[in-house]
Amino acid sequence: MTRPAASLDHFASEAAADGLHRAHLTFARLLAVLGILTVILLIVAVTACAFGSVHVDLVRAFSDRAGADHAIFFAARLPRVLMAAIVGAVLAASGAALQALVRNPLAEGGILGISGGGAFGAIVALIVGARLGAPEGIVPLCAFGAALLSTVAVYRLAVVEGRLEPFTLLLVGVIFNSFWGAAIMIVNATVNFYVVHSILFWLMGSFEAPTWREIATAAGLGTLGFAALMAHARDMNLLSLGDEAAGELGVDVDRVRRAIFLWTSIMIGAAVSVSGIISFVGLIVPHVIRLALGADHRLLLPAALLGGAAFMIAADLLARTIIAPAELPVGAITALCGGPFFVYLLRRGSCGSLWS
Amino acid sequence: MAIGQNRPGAALALSALAAIAAATFAPARASADQPRRIVSLAPAITETLFALGAGPEVVGVAELSDYPAEARRLPIVGSFLTPNVEAVTGLRPTLVIGLGSSSNVRQVRALEAIGYPTLIVNADTLDDIRTMILKVGERTGRRHQADELAGTIQSHLDSVRARLKGAAPRKVLMLVGHQPIVAVGPGTYLDELLKCAGGINIADRAAQAWPRLSIEYIIASAPEVIIDGQMGSDASAPGGFWSRFPSIPAVREHRIFGYRDDVMLHPGPRVWMALEELAAEIHPVEAGRIGLAVPAQHNP
Amino acid sequence: MSASADNPALRANRLAAGYDGRQVLREVSIDAGFGELVAIVGPNGAGKSTLLKLLAGTIAPWHGSIDLLGRPLADYERRALARIVAVVGQENATAFPFTVLETVLMGRAPHLARFSFESPRDLAVARAALERLGLLGLAGRYVQELSGGERKRVVIARALAQEPKIALLDEPTAFLDMKHVAEIFAILRELCAARRLAVIATLHDLNAAALYADRVLLLKDGAAVASGAPEQVLTAANLRAVYDTEVYVGRNPATGALMVLPAAFSGSRSRSPA
Numbered sequence: 042m043t044r045p046a047a048s049l050d051h052f053a054s055e056a057a058a059d060g061l062h063r064a065h066l067t068f069a070r071l072l073a074v075l076g077i078l079t080v081i082l083l084i085v086a087v088t089a090c091a092f093g094s095v096h097v098d099l100v101r102a103f104s105d106r107a108g109a110d111h112a113i114f115f116a117a118r119l120p121r122v123l124m125a126a127i128v129g130a131v132l133a134a135s136g137a138a139l140q141a142l143v144r145n146p147l148a149e150g151g152i153l154g155i156s157g158g159g160a161f162g163a164i165v166a167l168i169v170g171a172r173l174g175a176p177e178g179i180v181p182l183c184a185f186g187a188a189l190l191s192t193v194a195v196y197r198l199a200v201v202e203g204r205l206e207p208f209t210l211l212l213v214g215v216i217f218n219s220f221w222g223a224a225i226m227i228v229n230a231t232v233n234f235y236v237v238h239s240i241l242f243w244l245m246g247s248f249e250a251p252t253w254r255e256i257a258t259a260a261g262l263g264t265l266g267f268a269a270l271m272a273h274a275r276d277m278n279l280l281s282l283g284d285e286a287a288g289e290l291g292v293d294v295d296r297v298r299r300a301i302f303l304w305t306s307i308m309i310g311a312a313v314s315v316s317g318i319i320s321f322v323g324l325i326v327p328h329v330i331r332l333a334l335g336a337d338h339r340l341l342l343p344a345a346l347l348g349g350a351a352f353m354i355a356a357d358l359l360a361r362t363i364i365a366p367a368e369l370p371v372g373a374i375t376a377l378c379g380g381p382f383f384v385y386l387l388r389r390g391s392c393g394s395l396w397s
Numbered sequence: 398m399a400i401g402q403n404r405p406g407a408a409l410a411l412s413a414l415a416a417i418a419a420a421t422f423a424p425a426r427a428s429a430d431q432p433r434r435i436v437s438l439a440p441a442i443t444e445t446l447f448a449l450g451a452g453p454e455v456v457g458v459a460e461l462s463d464y465p466a467e468a469r470r471l472p473i474v475g476s477f478l479t480p481n482v483e484a485v486t487g488l489r490p491t492l493v494i495g496l497g498s499s500s501n502v503r504q505v506r507a508l509e510a511i512g513y514p515t516l517i518v519n520a521d522t523l524d525d526i527r528t529m530i531l532k533v534g535e536r537t538g539r540r541h542q543a544d545e546l547a548g549t550i551q552s553h554l555d556s557v558r559a560r561l562k563g564a565a566p567r568k569v570l571m572l573v574g575h576q577p578i579v580a581v582g583p584g585t586y587l588d589e590l591l592k593c594a595g596g597i598n599i600a601d602r603a604a605q606a607w608p609r610l611s612i613e614y615i616i617a618s619a620p621e622v623i624i625d626g627q628m629g630s631d632a633s634a635p636g637g638f639w640s641r642f643p644s645i646p647a648v649r650e651h652r653i654f655g656y657r658d659d660v661m662l663h664p665g666p667r668v669w670m671a672l673e674e675l676a677a678e679i680h681p682v683e684a685g686r687i688g689l690a691v692p693a694q695h696n697p
Numbered sequence: 698m699s700a701s702a703d704n705p706a707l708r709a710n711r712l713a714a715g716y717d718g719r720q721v722l723r724e725v726s727i728d729a730g731f732g733e734l735v736a737i738v739g740p741n742g743a744g745k746s747t748l749l750k751l752l753a754g755t756i757a758p759w760h761g762s763i764d765l766l767g768r769p770l771a772d773y774e775r776r777a778l779a780r781i782v783a784v785v786g787q788e789n790a791t792a793f794p795f796t797v798l799e800t801v802l803m804g805r806a807p808h809l810a811r812f813s814f815e816s817p818r819d820l821a822v823a824r825a826a827l828e829r830l831g832l833l834g835l836a837g838r839y840v841q842e843l844s845g846g847e848r849k850r851v852v853i854a855r856a857l858a859q860e861p862k863i864a865l866l867d868e869p870t871a872f873l874d875m876k877h878v879a880e881i882f883a884i885l886r887e888l889c890a891a892r893r894l895a896v897i898a899t900l901h902d903l904n905a906a907a908l909y910a911d912r913v914l915l916l917k918d919g920a921a922v923a924s925g926a927p928e929q930v931l932t933a934a935n936l937r938a939v940y941d942t943e944v945y946v947g948r949n950p951a952t953g954a955l956m957v958l959p960a961a962f963s964g965s966r967s968r969s970p971a
Contacts, residue, residue: 064798064837068814095617109617112644117612144792167576242577249577250612252641272811279803283790285755286852290859291779291807336793366600367608 066337074334078347082126085351089122089358090114094365117250121361122354124251124259125371128312129322129353131263133345135305135312136323137330138270141277141338142301143207146331149323150309153210154195154217155188156320159313161221162187163243164228168236181255181314188310191217196302205298245370246319248357255315266308270342273297277338319353319372321379326352328386435537436488438480438495438505441520441665443468445530446494448546448666449539457488459501464659464667480504486511492536496520520664521606523589527551530666546666553669554593557676561595564680569596570620570647571675573607573662574627575638578615582608586664587671594676595683596622616645622679623647624654626661654678705730706863706895707752712761714751721747722919724761729863729912731893734885736906736927738899739916740940745899746787748916749867752897753784765863779807783861785852785869791841797851798836801826804858826857829884831877845872853881857888864888866898870905878902882909907931907955915939927955 091099095113102114136149150156166183195217199210229240242249276297279287284294312319326349327341334340353371356378360371436457437443443462446455452467457474472488475481480501485493490513495505497519509515516536518529527547534543569591571581580600581587585607591598599618600608623639639648647653661671677684708728715721722744729735737745750756752763754770763770765781773781783804795803804826805819815823827833830850835843840851849872856864864885870878886909888894900906906913906927913930915922917939923930936944936957943960 064796065802065815065820066799071814094611094614097613097617107644109619109644112642113613113616116642116644117616121612141793144790146793238574238579239576247577250638250641275806275809275811278795278799279806281790281792281795282800282803283786283788285786285788286784286790288755288775289753289779289782289784289786290803291776293775331794335799336795337799361611361613364604366610366614367603367605368611 066335066340071340071343074340075343075347078344078351082347082351082354085354086122086126089125089354090118092358092362093118094361094368120251120253120256121248121357123256124248124316125353125357126350127256127259127263128248128316128319129326129356130346130350131259131266131308131312132319132322133326133349133352134263134267134270134342135308136349137327137338137341137345138273138277138301138305139323140327141280142298142305143211144281145207145211146328147324148211149320150305150313151318151320151323152218153214154191154221155214155306155309156313156318157218157221157225158191159184159188159310160243160318161224161228162190163314163317164225164240167239167243168228168232178254181258184314185310188313189306191221192302192306192310204295205302210302242370243317244372246317246372246375247368247370248316249368251315259311259315262311263308266304266311267342267346269300269304271339273300274338274342277301277342278336281336317372319375321375321382322349322353325375325378325382328382434488434490434492436474436485436490436493437462438474438493438501439520440464440659441526441663442494442496442518442529442533444663444665444667445533446537449530449534449537449542451533451537451539454537456490457485461659464663482507486513492516494518494533494536521584521586523554523586523668526586526664526668550666550669554672557669557672558593561593561676561680561683564595564683566595566597567622567679568599568618568620568646569594569622569624569679570599570610570615570618571624572626575625578610578612580608580610582606586668587661590668590672590675591679593672594679596675596679612642616642619644619646621646621650622652622654624656624675624678626656626658652678706733707763707765707897709752709763710761712748712751712758712763714747714756714758714761716747720759720919722751722758725914725916725919725921726761727752727897727914727921727924729895729897731862731895732889733911734889734896734898734909736898736900736910736913737916738901738903738906738913739922742918743916743939744919745916746867747919749784749865749897749899753782753865754778755784776807779859781861782863782865783856783859785856785864785866787867787871789848789852791848794839794841796837797832797840797843797854798823798827800840800851801832801854801858804855807859822860823854823858826854829857830854831880846874846877849873850877850881853884857884861894863895864897866896868901869898870900870902878905885909903931903936903957904949904954907957908949908952931955931957933960 091097097113097118098110099114101108102110105111132150139148139150139153140146142148163180163184166180170179195210195213196205199205199213201209225240225244229237232240276287276292279290279292280294280297282290288294327345330341330344330348334344356374357371360369360374363369433454434456435446435451435454437446437455438459440459440462443455443458444464446452447465447468455468455471458468458471459480460473460476462468462471474484474488482504485508493505493508493513493515495501495515495517497517498521502517505515505517516532518532519525520529527550530547531543534540571587571591573579573581580603581591581598582600582603582605583598588598588601599615599620600610603610623645625639639645639653642648656674660667660674705728710726711724712722712726713720713724725744725748727735727737727748737748739745747756751758765773801823802815802819805815805823809815809819827836830853832847832850832854835847840848843851849869853869869881873881882905885896889896910927912925913927914924915930915935922939923935931946933944933946936942936946945958945960947956947958948954949956
């Protein structure tokens, strides 16, 4: 580094010539990749709008306001595709952030007990609300509140001497998850026969008939959370070097950890409250994108957002067409993808190693 | 007194003890005609027993057996899906009756293995219900009452069917609830009742008996009547959810009804009441003509 | 410890620190001037790594003061500190598949605004660091695929990319073979000379300390035993006291540098000289 500054341009062009630009993220590459992913998402979304358990003529849906096509498209199909996109995007992006938080590619909201708490809250609200005749809108609210409460409890237990240790967090999360699972099972066994069905609905996930308010709320919270996460994208890169190294590079590790944890909890809570538990999206999508596009979170987060949306829309399309006119729970489709995915990972011996 | 000296006496005492023990702990042998202690493992069976006049002999019932009122005071032996074998044996029944279509078949077989007399009946279709009534009547020595009851039910069904013959069938959607949407599908007695009541069940196309339909399909099928049980939570008509889809004829014309699940969902002797209620909802005009009360509708 | 300059890059005075109530360092002072390479040596458990963590600001001392560039360490904001001090630690987490270039570019993070991308200059700095460490050919490879020694060089390259004024290295030559050890020190010395970089490194290798360091601090059980020029510190008497071993201190016939060798073995294969 004794060379004078004038020849740094020389280096810049040499770097380009080396093809080094491929080995790191540039603004141009970010735009190009996100552009391609957006196009893919739009194609998937339009396809999902065009197909379903019944045939809808898209042209007539827009032109004939009073016709059945219009009603089906705007009342049933479009809200559903939108909700699937939002939830998929939220789960995938927050999954990627959680993996950065605990430095482990196997983390997602389900593992940290967030969605379990949300589901339990929803189920309790369902049962109590049914007895007391409460409006149906109370269920997502309780789910969200319960998810946040679970988050706070996990956080409190996982913080050791003021620091949020990744390993402890994982451990506490797994414990809480088991706890919520047990609580749900107990409730399931003690309620009457009909409520069991509603509980299953929450446990397997569904995008059935979302209200526009739910869509707007989920979109709003998801956007806020995503923006907050993006602000910490570079920090997430640095966190992967280890807490000490990240701190030595200027990252306020504790504050960043808290922020990531808070916002991912909000995002996942919002998703669970409107669609129930849907697992593996937060695991599969970030992992695939990492393998294909690299681990830089400035690209990973938005790519996971778009990829998660496309994945969820596709899974929901399958869920509602395979045994039409009846439906499969969408959580079953994603879980079915999860199994073979992990077998593939194991056989490939992927470079996303768990422990350094 | 030494044992050796009094061996015959000791042997007698021991066998007497054994006999008493056997009599105390073994299942009671029922005489073929008059069982005294009956346990019912499904609400529909409970209703049938009471309808046949065997109410006083029922000593235990499954959860949700709330009709008639006397049944509510009886000890509960577990849920409809999982009866508690210990609770059943604790009541020392002379007959246990279970439903073949539910998972309690396993427990019934277990009780049978222990030595309790059991009876398994089905109640999936209207024919099944009729057979169930006859079988239960036979086992409880009330064959005559069973024939009468079956006949009464049949004539009610026939009369409603006949009266609605001229009416044009209407598209109907019947649901157990809408969160999630679980519909009444083909192969159920409710499906048959809907047809008897002059309705076309739009869920008939599905492959399952209780299909989870998509809203899309419901909108496209355009049912003229929706009967939504709301998972047994609320007997009044469900409003907010369906009002989001005003293009459905049933919603537009305010033909959405709720129901009490104990009438509709228990395939027992009151099935004719279920039919009358359905008929009144599907064809109110014709039903009114034969004197059926039309249940209240909901105005969203 | 004699001050080597009127305003040393780093000066720490009478530091005492420990973990969980257990004291590890007692009253240790150290300073390094611009362009100086200071080595901290001593047996395991002497407190070398703890001292380095204190200087890096990772842990706080029980008492004592640390000044960087004339200002107290505690006054520096985290990122501002990272622009001045680069640390090469012993841990090397690699949870995700980052390439060598991406990892080295992370060294530019303290200089970059939150939402900005790396500029051509950042890239050039990183490239220069890679070239210096002989890692250009590995730039596109994943760090996880590299050997321990290669990974260590990546970390050092990352530290260089920070363009620091002070470098703190904890056992930088562990896992490296002879050639690379020599190269690392050559780079450090070159940076000291040309860029006036102040370097403090903990070393277990006394000969490297003797050869490359301007000054040496010898620690034992958390206290400073000796400090000063290598010849003054690395004496047979000092080393016997600290390492509890007989040593031979002489001159390397090839380089003329100070040389430390163990003098007595038990159970060695070669016969000890008569």
